[in-house]
Amino acid sequence: WHIDAWLLLEYVTSMERAEYFLKKSCNVPEETVQRYFNLISLRASHIPLQHITGRQEFMGLEFIVSPDVLVPRQDTETLAEYVLPLVKGKHVLDMCTGSGCLAISLIKLGNPALCKAADISKKALAVAIENARTNNASAEFIHSDMFCSVSGSFDIIVSNPPYIKTEIIDTLMPEVKEHEPSIALDGGPDGLKFYRIISSEAKNYLKEGGIVAVETGYDQGKQV
Template identity: 40%
Template sequence: MDVKTLLHHLRKELESIGHEHESREILENLFKRDISYLYAHDDLVVDQNILKRLEEVIEARKLGQPLAYIFNKRSFYGRDFFVNSSVLIPRLETEFSIQELLKLPGNSFLELGIGSGCVSITMKLERPSLSVDGVDISDQAIQVAGLNAKKHLAQVHFFKSNLFEKVTPSYDLIYSNPPYIKTKDMDDLEDEVKKYEPHLALNGGEDGLDFYKKIIKNTPDYLNKTGYLVLEIGYNQKEEIFALLDAIHFTGKCIQDYGGHDRVIIATRRK
């Protein structure tokens, strides 16, 4: 089979499951080549190992397995990160959080719930002078984040902690994108998310606010006087989180993402 025939076969298979837009990502991962090269050399004969791997990828996608887990890779803020089913797949929305975080002053940064480590590592790479710590309750997540830190030569400190449990210093910036899906809504998630991504990183309890309540309650003990608490939130959680912040005498502003959805809350002590 040549590349041209393979392209046609792949498009047909992906169209049958509504994922025809993924052909470029699949091909570039399979061939380790830019798509323009493949179009320019569509008469090349495809190696049998690639054909075999292609069929495995197609079958996995038909079952709903996300491409990021199939190839153990997701691009985030212009860099590739290793991911597996132990961590959430980095979302474009979280790149928006990075943009907001980079606008804030500070010399020390703590992330609660690092997952793949993409946020902490990106913060360190974009602001090299920043001291970066990150915690997670999952040993597997810490392992994945450590692999990514090593890959990107990022001098960050990751360790196991249930939120602030084993955190001792105070920080200028504290960030978290905690689980915020209501328990009753977990079954309504897309199959790709519900079947493959870790529920530990998704389920935010009965009202979706379990982790926000814990984080916000304890933040004053770990945030420097002029520091910032930055939270990524669900589209309909702004007012409830503002109320939690008010209870600890913090004030916040909410910033909408490119889709016009409430996305990031930036909070400070009330003056």
């Protein structure tokens, strides 16, 4: 909460924390003060910080976020960092793209020859398309229930699919279970529903020698 309070202060004043420590005093307009406390109230009601600011940094890039997509997380940066050295000049598919953070980061930092990104949610795709525009990244976004509307073959398929067990979702912190899309969280009774689809279908879309790289839950690695 302390960190979020600082981040919201930086957000409403457009001043970094270091500036506050360098200044002996700082006159802040009353309307800014009131806005700050209004945002603190929103955060105290468990609305995610990123939904309040509408932004989240991922791989050094800034992404628009909304309740229609998962907030980009550091766990997914680990997947991006693993795949980045492999994508130059390659054909890449990002399955379950959500905000587009993974696909766009690979485009901007890895220079693939082609990148397609698919999601079942039209609302999520709208966010991803806007993120591609603001980051000047060229990708083909596809409205698709997993591989149903995907065509072509790829050197690399990456995915951060829904992987939380259905029964676990109600135990998650309010910021997640109440404010992030359940369709992007719910991986079925055992959390493995979408990994089964990927493992079954990916071979039909991979070039010879191609790879699949996915994010998993902390206890799912061996099962996946």
